[in-house]
Amino acid sequence: MKTTISALVASAAALGMVSAVQAADLVIYDPPMMETVAMATSGWDGFYLGVQGGGLFESGDIYGTVQGVVGANFSVSPMFLLGVEGAVGPYFGDDSGWNGYLAGRAGFTADSLLIYGIGGASVTDGDWGYLAGLGVEAMMSDDMSIRGQVVSYNGEYWSATVGAMWHF
Template sequence: MLRTLLLTSVAPVLMAGAALAADMPAYPVEAAQVAPVSDWTGFYAGVHIGYGFSDYDFSSLETGDGDFDYDGLSLEDEDGIIGGGQVGYNMQFGSFVLGVEGDIAATGIEANDLDVEDGFDMDTRINFIATARGRLGFTFDNLLVYGTGGASFVSFDANYSGDADEDIAFGWAAGGGVEWRFMENVSAKVEYLRIEADAEDLALVPDTDVDIKLDTIKVGLNYHF
């Protein structure tokens, strides 16, 4: 008697629950969201700021009495802040990134050598540095490690005991860096470059040949289009 009463009471509840479950819509189970892997292909542009360290070699000076090497001319190496911008283009092939980049930076790097005893004074100032380089790197998703190399252009002024000239020295640039894509369209980078450039026959009295050596380290931001 009691068993019959319980079955009679529970059966309608179970049947109603089964009907309600059958009427409920089925929702698909979504897969876990995975952060997209960065695609480095495309144009970019940005800005940078850093520091430069200079060194100079004056290989020869000419005078009316003939040619001679002036080994005693030794500028005090000077360093200073550099800052400018860059533009470039990347193409990604699997985990490899191949690209080109051009940059230009203004500087305040100056150097001087004053020889009171011999009566001469040499002053130099680097006005801007520009490079045109290729880049080859390996990407770990949002991180790019790369090497770079190409041509360099260094604009500078020189003053030798009152005779002044301005010229652009041509040479090479090489180095490497790390770039991190921390937003979909924005990346940050740290880059080192070694720059060596030559300028021949500066219009000073006496005429001068000069080799300029620069080490630069900079940080920058790029926007990827």
């Protein structure tokens, strides 16, 4: 009987030691924190300021133009953008005066490239009208883009401009 009790005590002691050894190797699984996934936006989103210049063409006459530009863009989807833009500045040549516009933009984005259409209201020397055009803009850095744009004003004259925009 003493042998049986001694065997039970020895087994219990050995089992206790094994449990203590296993506890030292215990791995506590710490699940990773859930990551917050934000809606993907493009570098085109937000406000921008810039300057554009080029030529106005009307019935064989050519005028120079320089305009200050302000606008805002909003990505509707990863590849589609909507925006609003205003520009105003002088034109000069045989005659001189002021022209400007307030227009909407809609375009397709592919990484650092934006291809867009523009349309809205225009004013030249106090006469109101409409404009419609197309443009291509390329993001050169996180906060700067360059672009080229061709716009028809009232179907009577048109402009071709290049510009630089600063995004913030």
